[in-house]
Amino acid sequence: MDTTENGVARTNGEHEFTTLASDDAYVGKILALRADEVAMPGGGQARREVVEHLGAVAVVALDEHDEVVLIHQYRYPLGRRLWELPAGLLDVAGEEPVRTAQRELAEEAGLAARDWSVLxxxxxxxxxxxxxxxxxxxxxxxDVDRPAAVGDEEADLVIRRFPLAETIRMALAGEIVNGPAVAGLLAAQVVRDGRARPRPADAEWPDRPSRFAAR
Incomplete structure (x- = not known):
């Protein structure tokens, strides 16, 4: 085992970050904030603040003309509207992620899709x-009918199709900044170019959030 200059033992990726104590600071409808005390390498401990979340899905809906459906939606924390993919929370107990994605695509964009895979x-x-x-x-x-009842923010949605290549330009130019949208669009271009294959729609998802939903 090596040591650093200040004498603290290095664990070289083998340390177990055990939770020693945990307290809830806030519990809301879609997230919770907890504060944990965690065992750190070298024998000490540190406070880690963690936001628990339900998790979400997003959809790159690509038509026969290589155009992608984007929505323009107001995001209150940033104080402006963003171009994003149709998306939604995993807030229905027991619903498979692909089913959530199908429902959100219908609700937000009025679309159904024949083929589904994971990017x-x-x-x-x-x-x-x-x-x-x-x-x-x-x-x-x-095309499918969108539900008649929509939420407050959804009533302001703008739906538009862009060429996939144009969305890549927008992402690289900083015109699309939503993280899942940027990652999904870049991945879709790689798949469309034949340089990679997507995963099955029911592919294993080891990092799907579960702690907040279990509360």
């Missing part, structure tokens, strides 16, 4: 939250 799983900010988003690829699109 990427995105841990949005693992330094402080367990939120993870699974991004699906949906092809073979067809």
């Amino acid at each position: 990427v799983d995105v841990a949005t900010s693992p330094g402080f939250t367990d939120e993870c988003v699974r991004v699906f690829l949906a092809t073979g699109l067809s």
